Amino acid sequence: xxxxxxxxxxxxxxxxxxxxxxxxxxxxxxxxxxxxxxxxxxxxxxxxxxxxxxxxxxxxxxxxxxxxxxxxxxxxxxxxxxxxxxxxxxxxxxxxxxxxxxxxxxxxxxxxxxxxxxxxxxxxxxxxxxxxxxxxxxxxxxxxxxxxxxxxxxxxxxxxxxxxxxxxxxxxxxxxxxxxxxxxxxxxxxxxxxxxxxxxxx
Numbered sequence: 739x740x741x742x743x744x745x746x747x748x749x750x751x752x753x754x755x756x757x758x759x760x761x762x763x764x765x766x767x768x769x770x771x772x773x774x775x776x777x778x779x780x781x782x783x784x785x786x787x788x789x790x791x792x793x794x795x796x797x798x799x800x801x802x803x804x805x806x807x808x809x810x811x812x813x814x815x816x817x818x819x820x821x822x823x824x825x826x827x828x829x830x831x832x833x834x835x836x837x838x839x840x841x842x843x844x845x846x847x848x849x850x851x852x853x854x855x856x857x858x859x860x861x862x863x864x865x866x867x868x869x870x871x872x873x874x875x876x877x878x879x880x881x882x883x884x885x886x887x888x889x890x891x892x893x894x895x896x897x898x899x900x901x902x903x904x905x906x907x908x909x910x911x912x913x914x915x916x917x918x919x920x921x922x923x924x925x926x927x928x929x930x931x932x933x934x935x936x937x938x939x940x
Contacts, residue, residue: 816904820895823888830887834910836917844918847911851903852893860922861929871899875929882923889916 809815818826834840849858857863860876867873875881881889893912896902907915 814909816894816909818891818895820897823891823895823897826891826894827885827888830885830890832886832890832913832916834913834917836921840914841918841921843911844914844916844921847907848915848918851907851911852915855900859926860919861926873900874932876919877923877926877929878931879928880931882928886913886916886920889919 848856853864854866855862855864855870855873856876857867862873862875864873890912892900893903893907893915894909895904903912
């Protein structure tokens with residue numbers, strides 16, 4: 739009788755151990771060495787995580803929206819409206835000098851952002867003009883006579899079918915592109931004035 743009770747006892751212990759291990763209750767398991775069945779480890783607690791929904795599953799809050807008026811470090815808000823190109827041209831001065839390093843940077847930005855529409859020499863013959871309206875040449879006398887600030891204003895605010903590029907290039911990039919365009923004007927012939935295509939850029 740006693741042996742039978744011992745056998746039943748050990749069988750019950752073995753069954754309990756098997757059950758506990760399969761249910762992950764009270765035994766170390768998972769990616770952390772001491773995760774317990776009560777799931778109270780810090781790795782398991784509710785928390786905000788980047789690009790995930792909030793604790794109530796309603797909306798993403800891991801990346802919080804900036805407060806109104808917040809400005810990124812090193813960024814200066816552009817103060818001119820889209821229709822204030824003349825004002826920008828009169829008031830803005832290029833803060834950069836056409837040093838070899840600045841021109842190299844301007845060329846790099848132009849060839850990675852502007853060239854698709856404006857073409858390698860600013861003639862408005864970029865590859866996307868096969869599908870979209872061709873922009874006027876940047877080599878016309880009209881553009882050559884624009885103050886640097888007016889040329890800078892175009893990528894900042896956009897014009898006609900060209901959207902603002904202020905999120906793609908910062909102001910340092912845009913000013914360096916202005917200098918690179920001025921550099922191209924030195925070696926490229928003056929292009930004739932042409933009427934912009936419907937919805938075209940100028």
